[in-house]
Amino acid sequence: MTTSSLVVSHNPADPADLLLRVPEPGAAAVAxxxxxxxxxxxGWLAGGAGxxxxxxxxxxxxxxxxxxxxxxxxxxxxxKPLTEARAEVARTAAIWRYYAQAPxxxxxxxxxxxxxxxLLLTRRRPHGVAGLITPWNFPFAIPSWKAAPALAVGNTVVLKPAPEATACALRLAEILQQTLPRAVFTVVPxxxxxxxxxIASSDAVSFTGSTAVGNEVVRTATARNIPVQAEMGGVNAAIVLPDADIERAAAHIAAAIAGYAGQKCTATSRVIPVGAAHGPLREALAAALGELRTGDPADPATVCGPLISEQARERVGQACQGLAVLAGGTTPDRPGWYAAPTLVExxxxxxxLLHEEVFGPVAALLPADDLAHAVRMANSVRYGLxxxxxxxxxxxxLHGLDHxxxxxxxxxxxxxxxxxxxxxxxxxxxSHGAREQGRAALDFYTRTRTYTLTPGAAM
Incomplete structure (x- = not known):
């Protein structure tokens, strides 16, 4: 969080635990x-692919x-629960190794x-400085899957992390700056x-965060005529047909609702059982959510840790207020910003709850008559992640893939x-703009230049 020109980061499992308090540098420092x-x-580009x-x-x-x-x-x-945190760090290393081949x-x-x-030639060239604005929920992976392709093709990078993940971003910068030349990668809290x-000074901008902020980022960058991509919210559905393995589906969906307290843009928030799947899935999913460990994120058995802030927990509570609860709906009696995994109907x-991202461990059960009905329900929101x-x-x-x-x-x-x-x-x-990750990211961080080469004398 930011407080009166300070960036302050607390442990959401123990809000009395202060990790970091640093001054906001201001616009001039960013420029x-x-x-x-x-x-x-x-110089970074001229150093060559090797x-x-x-x-x-x-x-x-x-x-x-x-x-x-x-x-x-x-x-x-x-x-972040320890098991997920370990997996994120392993993925972060894999991302850098993957893009190490891209040059x-x-x-x-x-x-x-x-x-x-x-000869006619096309050649992709870097934009210059890539400005990255990243969220707190994947504090190492998201900055890396933006920065690694940007650097691979010859851009330099300035990263502005979410205040809640400032310590992670600064530690990542220390690691990168041990290898990279000066000013090739910089973090501005x-x-x-x-x-x-x-946004006002970079040559290309990549953003991940809320839809409201993302739309403003897109408007501002577009007004400057610079490339911009924005990854924003999701109100994601899980469709379960009667022939599915119900127990397996329930386990998958429970993990997608409650993992990291639902604080992922890809979390499931709408569960759509089709026809005869409704009753069995309703029972199995409520049971599966009840079995998931909620508690200390340092415990390897924990699946659902704390929400990032008190405001986030209040938002979850307000979203569930007055609803029919099948599982959860409680606030664990412990320090930190916890909410139990919850299923409502x-x-x-x-x-x-059916139309806006809550960003918490909550999902709604929405029975559908048939597959076509389920697809219409899944498509009925303004998001499509x-x-x-x-x-x-x-x-x-095949029907799902097509529709x-x-x-x-x-x-x-x-x-x-x-x-x-x-x-x-x-x-x-x-989403707005080009895709992230994979080889698609390399296209975003470069622009195509066309060359026409003709002989200087008649041949």
Whole structure:
């Protein structure tokens, strides 16, 4: 959080535990960081593919060497359960290793001219300084899956992390700066002022966060005519057909509702059983949620840790107020900002829980008459990030693939979980601009330049 020009970060499992208190640097400091990054960028690019590849590979090794420390920091600063924190750090190292090969990728193509001799070439070139604005829920992975491709293709990076994850971002910067040249990667802590200054001075902007803020980021960057991508919210559905393995589907959906207290844009918040699946899934899912461990995120058995703040817990409580509760709906009696994994039913169609992201361990059960009805329900919100479909019927799978209006479809798997080597993003209000992750990210951090080469004399 930011308080009277200070960035303050507390442990959400123990709010009395203060991790960090640093001054907000202000807009001028952000502009200065971008100026230094811009001055460093030509040298970083000119160093060549070998130097960039070696640097990114060394970063992967350094992250692996510090894995236990980084996981413990994520547990403490953002309340991420230890098992998930360890997995995030391992994925972070894998991201850097994956993009360490990208500098050797082809950067363009050669074409024959329409007539006469010569060559036509296309070549992808970096924008300059990539300004990154990242959330707190994946404090190492999201900055990495933005920064690694940006650096791989020759940009320099200035990162403005969420205030709640400032300690994680500063520690990540220490690791990167041991390998990278000066000013190639810089972290500027802060809030809205610093974020606005970064958008105002960078050459490309990548944002992950709330829809309201993301829309403003897009408007501001677009007004400057710079490339911008924004990954925002999701009100994701899980569709369960009668032929599905109900117990397995319930386990997957429970994990996608309650994992990390539902604080993921890919979390499941609407569960849509089809026809005869309703009764069995209703019972199995309520039982599965009740069995998940809620508590200390440092305990490896914990699935549902604390919410990030008191305000977040209040938001979850307000979303469930007055609803029919099948599981959860309670606040554990312990220090920290905890809420039990909760399943509700019989909501009116216009209830906010069905249309807006709560970002907590809460989901609504919404029975559908048939698959077509379920798909219409899944598509009925303004978001379109991910949908999970649980069935053994290939025809149903193909129907879902053809008619679901989401950027990602996961079959017989939780809605949560991403493959960092494939494109990530949604439709409608969930995303704007080019996809993140995989080779698609390299396209966003570069622009195409076309060259026409003709002979200087008649041949």
């Amino acid at each position: 200065d960081a971008v100026t230094k990054a811009r001055a460093a960028q030509p 130097a960039r590849a070696a640097a990114l590979a060394a970063i992967a090794e350094a992250i692996e060497a510090a894995a236990a420390e980084l996981a413990a920091l994520a547990v403490r600063e953002v309340g 050797y990728d082809p950067t363009g193509a050669v074409h024959e001219p329409f007539g006469g001799s010569g 802060g809030g809205a002022t610093e974020g606005g200054a970064l 019989k909501l009116p169609p216009d209830h906010g 991910v949908t999970s479909v649980h069935t053994a019927d290939l025809d149903a799978v 679901l209006d989401t950027g990602m479809v996961r079959l017989n798997a939780p809605s949560t979980g991403v493959d960092f080597h494939l494109p990530f993003g949604g439709t409608k209000a969930s």
